[in-house]
Amino acid sequence: MSALHDHTHCIADALTRADALCAERGARLTALRRRVLELVWSSHRPRGAYAILEDLSQQDGKAAAPLTVYRALEFLVEQGLVHRIESLNAYVGCAAPGDVHSGQFLVCEACGDAAEIDDPGVGAAIDAAAAERGFRVQRPTVEVRGLCKSCQENPR
Amino acid sequence: MSALHDHTHCIADALTRADALCAERGARLTALRRRVLELVWSSHRPRGAYAILEDLSQQDGKAAAPLTVYRALEFLVEQGLVHRIESLNAYVGCAAPGDVHSGQFLVCEACGDAAEIDDPGVGAAIDAAAAERGFRVQRPTVEVRGLCKSCQENPR
DNA sequence: ACATGGGTGTTACTTTATAACACTCCGCCG
DNA sequence: CGGCGGAGTGTTATAAAGTAACACCCATGT
Ligand SMILES: [Zn+2]
Ligand SMILES: [Zn+2]
Ligand SMILES: [Zn+2]
Ligand SMILES: [Zn+2]
Numbered sequence: 001m002s003a004l005h006d007h008t009h010c011i012a013d014a015l016t017r018a019d020a021l022c023a024e025r026g027a028r029l030t031a032l033r034r035r036v037l038e039l040v041w042s043s044h045r046p047r048g049a050y051a052i053l054e055d056l057s058q059q060d061g062k063a064a065a066p067l068t069v070y071r072a073l074e075f076l077v078e079q080g081l082v083h084r085i086e087s088l089n090a091y092v093g094c095a096a097p098g099d100v101h102s103g104q105f106l107v108c109e110a111c112g113d114a115a116e117i118d119d120p121g122v123g124a125a126i127d128a129a130a131a132e133r134g135f136r137v138q139r140p141t142v143e144v145r146g147l148c149k150s151c152q153e154n155p156r
Numbered sequence: 157m158s159a160l161h162d163h164t165h166c167i168a169d170a171l172t173r174a175d176a177l178c179a180e181r182g183a184r185l186t187a188l189r190r191r192v193l194e195l196v197w198s199s200h201r202p203r204g205a206y207a208i209l210e211d212l213s214q215q216d217g218k219a220a221a222p223l224t225v226y227r228a229l230e231f232l233v234e235q236g237l238v239h240r241i242e243s244l245n246a247y248v249g250c251a252a253p254g255d256v257h258s259g260q261f262l263v264c265e266a267c268g269d270a271a272e273i274d275d276p277g278v279g280a281a282i283d284a285a286a287a288e289r290g291f292r293v294q295r296p297t298v299e300v301r302g303l304c305k306s307c308q309e310n311p312r
Numbered sequence: 313a314c315a316t317g318g319g320t321g322t323t324a325c326t327t328t329a330t331a332a333c334a335c336t337c338c339g340c341c342g
Numbered sequence: 343c344g345g346c347g348g349a350g351t352g353t354t355a356t357a358a359a360g361t362a363a364c365a366c367c368c369a370t371g372t
Contacts, residue, residue: 030319050358065322070360075319086243087297089328089359106291117285125281126300129273134305135262141243141299144282149290186350206327221353226329245328245359 011041014093018081021098027079035060036072037093040082045112046090049073085114087143092116102140108148110155115148167197170249174237177254183235191216192228193249196238201268202246205229241270243299248272258296264304266311271304 018037022029029037039052053069056062073091076082082091083103094103095116104122106115122142130137174193178185185193195211196203209225212218229247232238238247239259250259251272260278262271278298286293 028318032320048359065320066360067322067362068320071320086299104285106286106289108291109294115289115291117289119281119285121281122278122285125275125277126298129260129275129278130262130300130302133262133271133273134308135264135271135300136303136308137300138265138302139300141297141301142282143242143297144286144291144293144295145297146286146294147292152290152292184349188351204328221351222329223331223353224351227351 007043010044010093011038014038014041014081014097017097018079021081022079025079027075032068033072033075036069037076037081040073040076040091041093044092044114046085046088046092046107046114048088048090052091083116085143086141087145102142104142104144106144106146106148108151109145110147110151113148163199166200166249167194170194170197170237170253173253174235177237178235181235183231188224189228189231192225193232193237196229196232196247197249200248200270202241202244202248202263202270204244204246208247239272241299242297243301244270258298260298260300262300262302262304264307265301266303266307269304 015034015038018029018034021027035056036052039055040047042055049066049069052073053064053066056064056069073082073084077084077091079097081094081097083094083105084091085105085107088107092105092114096118099118101118102123104117104119106117107113108115123140126140126142127137171190171194174185174190177183191212192208195208198211205222205225208229209220209222212220212225229238229240233240233247235253237250237253239250239261240247241261241263244263248261248270252274255274257274258279260273260275262273263269264271279296282296282298283293
């Protein structure tokens, strides 16, 4: 997944879909928010808010404050364009914005990649387990740490 | 679950099991670590490290440093006596230490209770989804936010 | 023109977590 | 006995992550 694909494509795609979705919803994808989204998508690895902030400062010359980034991220998460990885305090672009899904991630400890999956089996199992206990699900979080395929095959 | 049971029992039980497990493993459950475990178990709600720190200071009069608590928590997590809830930056006592399990939680947004479950279906679904993608699972995290049964029945 | 509201900038601050280093206790070996 | 070594703890300082309060700008609608 890492170096083996044309990632500029991923970024362009993500931005295009974001434009379309926000237009459709009447949400305002401002220049700043769009730029933050682009920076989140700079790789498939989750990035911390402060890393994005640094990018913003260095690449754009503007010394932004943390709040600037957090506010943009908040918007992007609300719109389902970005997911927050709780176990890393970091953010990653959503692979399928627009679709209803809850965000399930396979996070590689070696390369840091976070592959988003939307496995119906996992979702169903969680719903069943919750229902059995009378628990009403609002926001499931599934973050599996481990080793991705390519990191198993090419150990460091 | 909340006010409807003899929680002193939960605490005593947890400490007894911890004593036994650590003895069995040759791990040193020192006075400090045991005290922190007791404080984590003061409820079924996840507690932050700094909340525990405050308890330590107020109840025991010792003004401890954050590291003191973090080190104790690290030990307790390693021994599987306590779980960390990533989405809350908080810690909660393990319901079944000793057993091999990964920690799945139903966290109530209203009362804050975190019910630990060890649902085989969820575990199996995650294993299957990972296997399908060649991903090697090391540490699954499942934290479901929502409303517990009693909070649905007695809305605030 | 003016009020309104969302987005952004700025400053200061809180909460969460870790680094570096000294000290103590205790079993063990010489 | 005496000193060694390693685990646990104490102390101080610092890093990383996240939020509050308030002012300003600017597009939109009246
Ligand atoms: Zn890509
Ligand atoms: Zn997604
Ligand atoms: Zn209890
Ligand atoms: Zn457990």
